[in-house]
Amino acid sequence: MRAILLGPPGAGKGTQAARLSERYGVPAISTGDIFRANVGGGTGLGLQAKEYMNAGALVPDSITNAMVKDRLSQDDVGNGFLLDGYPRNPDQAVELDLMLGDLGVKLDVVLELTADFDEVTQRLLGRALKEGRADDTEDVIRHRLEVYAESTAPLTAFYEGRGLLVQIDGMGEIDDVTERLVAAVNSLSTP
Numbered sequence: 742m743r744a745i746l747l748g749p750p751g752a753g754k755g756t757q758a759a760r761l762s763e764r765y766g767v768p769a770i771s772t773g774d775i776f777r778a779n780v781g782g783g784t785g786l787g788l789q790a791k792e793y794m795n796a797g798a799l800v801p802d803s804i805t806n807a808m809v810k811d812r813l814s815q816d817d818v819g820n821g822f823l824l825d826g827y828p829r830n831p832d833q834a835v836e837l838d839l840m841l842g843d844l845g846v847k848l849d850v851v852l853e854l855t856a857d858f859d860e861v862t863q864r865l866l867g868r869a870l871k872e873g874r875a876d877d878t879e880d881v882i883r884h885r886l887e888v889y890a891e892s893t894a895p896l897t898a899f900y901e902g903r904g905l906l907v908q909i910d911g912m913g914e915i916d917d918v919t920e921r922l923v924a925a926v927n928s929l930s931t932p
């Protein structure tokens with residue numbers, strides 16, 4: 742399975758990506774997690790990304806695209822992958838197409854987790870208390886949601902035009918959302 746998980750911050754992409762990864766035996770690749778690991782480890786990449794992340798802005802495409810290209814060149818993506826948090830704007834989507842073309846593979850599906858903006862804001866504020874992520878303050882959350890609406894949401898139309906988009910209601914119990922995703926993925930492979 743080669744899939745993209747789309748959806749606003751706080752829609753539960755990370756949680757669901759981990760579950761789908763286990764179920765289908767493909768790695769979940771979260772650009773946010775890779776960036777956070779680099780920030781935590783104090784690497785050059787982390788230093789480049791940190792300010793943007795703390796502001797809730799996108800890390801520049803040149804940095805992000807190079808990182809994803811490197812990740813997709815690793816051996817464990819042979820059976821597929823689940824991208825969580827990438828692409829996040831139209832230029833990244835074009836870049837991803839080029840990378841996949843070079844690898845000689847195609848996307849199977851783009852799963853969009855839909856979520857109510859008020860609900861995701863509340864979830865993110867709750868997560869701020871538990872995990873203390875530097876970008877989970879109210880102002881930064883608002884900005885991340887704006888960036889999503891402006892830069893990332895247009896991707897749904899892009900992938901819908903290619904017949905790849907499946908929308909899944911991301912509200913409700915975590916298990917229920919997982920079941921909806923699994924049903925959507927399984928219905929793809931049934932002839």
Ligand code: ADP
Binds near residue numbers: 749773795799828885
């Ligand atoms: P969320 O979806 O909750 O905002 P992520 O962990 O996906 O959280 O992303 C956290 C931050 O990492 C983003 O606000 C952004 O600064 C950076 N980031 C992650 N993915 C990308 C990407 N594809 N392009 C640019 N920046 C990214």
